[in-house]
Structures are given as structure tokens and as C-alpha cells.
Amino acid sequence: MASPKIILYTSHLCPWAHRAHIALKESGLDYEEVIIDLSKPREPWYLEINPRGLVPSLSYNGTIITESAIVAQFIADAHPSHLLPPSSPPENAVYRARLAYFVDTFFGKVIPHFFAGLRAASEEERDNAAGELVGAVEREIEPLLDDGKGPFFGGSERITLAEVQSGSLLLRILSLSKPEYGLLSGKLPGLLERVPKFKRWAEETVKQESVNFIWDEKAVAEKTRARFAPAPKS
Ligand SMILES: N[C@@H](CCC(=O)N[C@@H](CS)C(=O)NCC(=O)O)C(=O)O
Known part of the structure; x- marks a missing residue:
């Protein structure tokens, strides 16, 4: 399987975005990081990625996934590892x-x-x-x-x-x-x-x-x- 193209829209000071960093690192996945300046209003390009204007957002081969708990779960599901076993048996x-x-x-x-x-x-x-x-x-x-x-x-x-x-x-x-x-x-x-x-x-x-x-x-x-x-x- 070709490596996925992953972009993480994040802020290092955000505890929710932090979950995505941990999941990606534990899964051994490479990713590009885009830091979002949360001290300013979100720009229109980011609101197109995440209409809620929050970090984190994950682009996975162009598909956008938002909400940190869902992002972490998605990474663990898409790339099975020690983080989480498959759902069966x-x-x-x-x-x-x-x-x-x-x-x-x-x-x-x-x-x-x-x-x-x-x-x-x-x-x-x-x-x-x-x-x-x-x-x-x-x-x-x-x-x-x-x-x-x-x-x-x-x-x-x-x-x-x-x-x-x-x-x-x-x-x-x-x-x-x-x-x-x-x-x-x-x-x-x-x-x-x-x-x-x-x-x-x-x-x-x-x-x-x-x-x-x-x-x-x-x-x-x-x-x-x-x-x-x-x-x-x-
Ligand atoms: N429920 C969301 C919460 C994410 C969240 O609140 N992120 C904050 C930063 S820690 C944010 O983006 N805030 C936007 C702002 O401050 O304008 C998740 O878990 O992803």
C-alpha cells in the first residue's frame, strides 16, 4: 500500500490537536503539518477545510477528518498497530x-x-x-x-x-x-x-x-x- 498523503492542521498548544500528533507518531506515519494561528480569525481557506474553524483537522489522501477523538480513532483503524486491535473476533x-x-x-x-x-x-x-x-x-x-x-x-x-x-x-x-x-x-x-x-x-x-x-x-x-x-x- 502506498503511503497516504497526510496533512495535519494543528496548534501545538491545543490538547485536542495533540491527540492527532500522538496517534500519527505511534503509528509511524509521515505527515505535513500546517500550524493554524488561533489568535486570529480563521481564514476562508481553513473554514472550507473545517467549517467549525477548530483544530485539529486531518487531510488523508484529500479526505478531511475532524474532531480529535474521531481523528485518533481513524488513524488507529486505518493503520492497525499496537494502539488498537481490529474489531473482531x-x-x-x-x-x-x-x-x-x-x-x-x-x-x-x-x-x-x-x-x-x-x-x-x-x-x-x-x-x-x-x-x-x-x-x-x-x-x-x-x-x-x-x-x-x-x-x-x-x-x-x-x-x-x-x-x-x-x-x-x-x-x-x-x-x-x-x-x-x-x-x-x-x-x-x-x-x-x-x-x-x-x-x-x-x-x-x-x-x-x-x-x-x-x-x-x-x-x-x-x-x-x-x-x-x-x-x-x-
Ligand atoms: N471537540 C474538538 C475541540 C477542538 C478545539 O476546541 N480546538 C480549539 C483549540 S484547543 C480551537 O480550535 N479553537 C478555535 C479558536 O480558539 O478559535 C476536538 O476535539 O477536536
């Missing part, structure tokens, strides 16, 4: 359903507390959001992670589609809770000791080159501050 379908449920749980039950932490108006609110986040991990995620095998979803030794979908948010949870940024509660790292499987999962995921090769912690912290916690006007 039924055991594979069961594994895929479990993986999809895990990702759904992470984004539905845990990530809202991450954003609540960023939007918090006081230290107390920030600390509460961190407590809620870790409580949700304890209840919802910890029981879904395997013990004692590889650190990734299903006890895998290599990353899977679950980490492709979650890695950019794990980077943000672990990094933006550093005290120098003051963006998330400084208590979060200590609270994560309560959820050792999640902690290992998150720490091993962010070490992967495919997960961190576009990561610029300071730039993301600055952009996050501008979006969620702008400095008061003097």
Missing part, C-alpha cells in the same frame, strides 16, 4: 468497548474537575477542585486500571488508544499543578499518592516520546493563564 470488540468506556470515564468524570480547578476564583475553590478530581479518579478510574502489569490501559507494556486520547490532559494535570504556575492546586501532587495506579499510568504516559515531543510546558502554562486566569487589570 468478539474478544477484541470487548477490549475496544472497555477502552472506549475508560476514555469516556476519564473525560466525563475526571476532566471536568481539572477545568473547574483552572476556573477557580480562590485558593479554596482550587483545592476543592483538586480533591474532587482525585475523588473521581479513586472511584472511577483506579478500579479500571490493571495492577502489576504494564502501566498502560489493560496492563499493556506499550501505549494504546486510551493514552493517545488522554495523554495531553495527563501532561496538563501533572505539569500545571507545579507551584510556580499557580494554575491548579499545589495540593494535587500529594493527593495523587492516594491513587497509585492512576499516578503510575499518568507518569509513564507523559514519559513517552510520542506524548511529549510537541509539549512546551511554559508556553501551555502561559496560554492557560491567559485563557483561565488573566492577570487583574491595573
